[in-house]
Amino acid sequence: MSDGLQRLLVRLSALERATPNHSTIDPRARIVVTLVYLIVMLSVPITRLSELLLYALFPIICAADVGIRYRPILQQSLVIVPFAALIGVFNIFYHREAAFAIGGVIITRGWLEFGSIIVRALLSVQALLLLVRIEGYNPLCRNLQRLGVPAMLATQLIMLYRYIFVLAEQLLSLTRARASRSFNRRAMPVSEWGSIVGQLTVRTIERAERISLAMAARGFEGRMPAPTTPPRRWLWRDTIYVAMWSIALIASRVLYPVERLVQLFETL
């Protein structure tokens, strides 16, 4: 468990900062394009799974564009599958009418919807993970603020992220202390869980209090100060980037290209 936590901490701290030489595009442009992508992709009717699959190209293209490997993004996004499955599983029981058949196997509408919910969840998480990987979590929050998100909310987002570290570090030290005296006994009795959770709560609150005091000692009054590096200026190429992606995404939504392509093949 402590190995996993340690890796999680390393991965989280890597997400904090922007990918070096990531792009010449303004972070706000990427935020807007990601937002357009999410709206367009999530608005595809639930039974049009084939159309939805087209949108899997977006994270792949974005990753390739900035030189980030897509595979780790895909792997990390899988963490959402159990939650999405929990939401989608009821559709399987509600909608039992056949949607189509593949080689004699009938696929019901419920299964189609279930697949659609999983794909939507995966693509949404991938798009957001990519955005965080490219821009870095902290700069992203700053740019959200520049896009009009209230300063208080941006501060909360930054602090929430810091709290994950506080929590994980305390959990790491607790589990290491336990492991060093548990002699390979892996299973943890409920009583130990209770005391670990209790300890964790107390320790994280105390640590968070100390951090908060240290921040207050340096003049923090509830809002993160503006970044000290001059903000990037919005350029023409940012407008073009947003326009091109928005047109492409909206066109793919309105024109149903996959369906048309299938029809074309059928007529041929």
Place this chain on the structure above:
Amino acid sequence: MSHHFILFDNIHYRYSPEREVLRGVTMQLDHGEKVALVGANGAGKSTLLLHANGLLSPSQGQVVVGDMVLTKKTLPTIRQSVGLVFQNPDDQLFMPTVEEDVSFGPANMNLSRDEIAERVERALQAVGALDLRHRSPQQLSGGEKRRVAIATVLAMEPSILVMDEPSAGLDPRARRQMIALVASFGHTALIATHDLDMAQMLCPRTVIMLAGQVAADGPTKQLLGDSALLERCGL
């Protein structure tokens, strides 16, 4: 107006009705004076330090910095004058890069970008950590973290430095570097420590605390040479 001296005037503090941690502490640090604050664990040293810039408010008594009594109104000015370096640098460093962390204080003071950049550079230069400016605080060694934590406070250009255990947990070389660094500062400084050798090297004056009260206040050499006093105070 000088902010370079600090007076703790009959400070009492209770964490709960039955637990009084500070029981009438009175001491004054004059301009440029370096004072060591020593005492056994639980003597109230860290609690007293938190009073220095208003992170805790006394249940009785007052803190005076320069000619200002610490109140809600004077808090922002006093926090700029009194820089507090925490015992654990991990509690102090929380931004993604050293540079951002050091600029956090000055940025809260609403200074211009140029002024902030200059202060960050000066502070990092002062602690010899300019080459660490783009690193993540989490990747630094204990000694480096400690120096950066001091830089985060120096960037606010305080008149008084208050440090909690600056040499704790450092290897011998990092400890020597830390002592040399603090010795090079011209600030008025209050240094809480268990490191009596460091106290002797840095501070001509020492205050010994025992159970929330000042047990002794005088020249470091004299106090730390009194083994009966040290024994009585759990040192």
